[in-house]
Amino acid sequence: MAVITIICLRYAKNGDNSVATTSNSRAAILADTKWMIGMKLSNKVGLIGDAIAMIGDGAVIMLGGFGVPGTPFCLIRELVRQGPRGLTIIKNDANEARMGVDWLLESGQVARLITTHVGLNPRAMRMMNDGAIEVEFVPQGILAERIRIAGAGMMGFVTDIGLGTPLEDGKTRVTVDGRAGLLETALTADFALVHAARADCFGNLSFAASARNFNPLMAMAARKTIVETESLASLGALAPEDIHLSGTFVDHVVELSELPEVYGVVKR
Amino acid sequence: MSSNAKERMLRRAAADILPGMTVNLGIGLPTEVLQYVPANMPVCLHSENGITGVGPVLSADKADRNLIDAGGAYVSVIPGTAFFDSAISFAIVRSGRLDLTLLGAFEVAANGDLANWKIPGKFSPGMGGAIELAQKARRVGVIMTHTDRKGDSKILEECTLPLTAKGRVNRIYTDMAVLDVTPTGLELVEIAEGVSLAELREATRAPLHVADQGVPNF
Secondary structure, rough: HHHHHHEEEEEEEEHOOOOOOOOOOOOHHHOOOOOOOOOOOOOOOHHHHHHHOOOOOOOOEEEOOOOOOOHHHHHHHHHHHHHHOOEEEEEOEEEOOOOHHHHHHHHHOEEEEEOOOOOOOOHHHHHHHHOOOOEEOOOHHHHHHHHHHHHOOOOOEEHHHHHHOHHHHHEEEEEOOEEEEEEEEEEEEEEEEEEEEEEEEEOOOEEHHEEEEEEEEHHHHEEEEEEEEEEEEEEOOOHHHHOOOOOHHHEEEEEEEOOOOHHOOOOO | OOOOHHHHHHHHOOOOOOOOEEEOOOOOHHHHHHOOOOOOOOOOEOOOEEEEEEEOOHHHHHOOOEEEEEEEEOEEEEEEEOOOOOOHHHHHHOOOOOOEEEEEOEEEEOOOOOOOOOOOEEEOOOOOOOHHHHHHOOEEEOOEEEOOOOOOOOEOOOOOOOEOOOOOOOOEEEEEEEEEEOOOOOEEEEEOOOOHHHHHHOOOOOOEEOOOOOOOOO
């Protein structure tokens, strides 16, 4: 309750110092307020080429997506066009042949892949077995949580996942309240490339269906977050309660003028 | 495995999915179990990529490009479906909200050890969410052929492959039998019609406890 009161004060302190109640509609509060300093949000919209040009050789890059949904294919294609090499890629999966991560593998830009499963990408399997790329497998929920923890500004967490399996090798064992666990460390990156169904100019994001997956977590975890969006809205066009991730986590927004076929339903 | 034996196995596993359960089904045989769950039974299906209340699979022409399950099948929404991110999805798994998971396996041991993600030197595509599902679902069922392609038992006294989870399997469904993992070893719950106890023991490389009065067929 205290938190709600403070927010009301900030937004709705009227000229006569009276305080609006929570029952006031937002529109009424905004119309009444005379304190508009800090009430305009910045515009982070830019060109795809400029955004990707920040990425240099050896960068650590998180890619959103689980299969096709949520994979930022246009940002990845631009990454292939500009060609930085020796990349570490962090993604749930390696997509499939001729899609997304496969383009980066084909162009020889990837040195290391941190992932949960690459079974649908024959090239990833082959390059891993040949030693052409280094692959680190992380259980899916542990990968998600290591990324979430980084985005939450913490250093690690303790879990019993993997105890008694080969996954405990090389990890620090910790005892909490008499229970054995493993220390998992936060996983951050230089860049996160993220796909959002809708975004506004400030980078507030909204995701479609199962395309959310790792996208908001990675957007929070990386030092720079670049978002591609299918639909760019003006400020205020997305209802605040429909925003899945605050634009405070986003640095650059790129609008996709059209969606290439790779975003479509995969015909098998 | 004959199609009859497969259907019997799927049907038997489906019978253990009870009204009100939250369930995660692995890729392959476990997902096929779904076709034998009564259509109107209230069950909440969870998918690792961020869905509870997964709806029926759709053909490509009806599919939503943004809506797949963890196996890559185009699925749909039902009244009450929810979407969330991957961290929330595994919060559901680790905090014990899954009543049941059904998984495939390369090997299961008499003590409930499960190996289903890696065959060193041959098959190592990554574990996906299998380790957390196996370790944290309240009940873990394995559904698999009783023997591998060479005819060797996939049920062993001890697993030889890298483990997915230690001592977490509760029940095993195969084309030959339904077996429970108990503190004293494997107990035969049901035997497939047409399979003799001698055949089953021959195909199983772990001791089997069989009740004196025998067990029902399935």
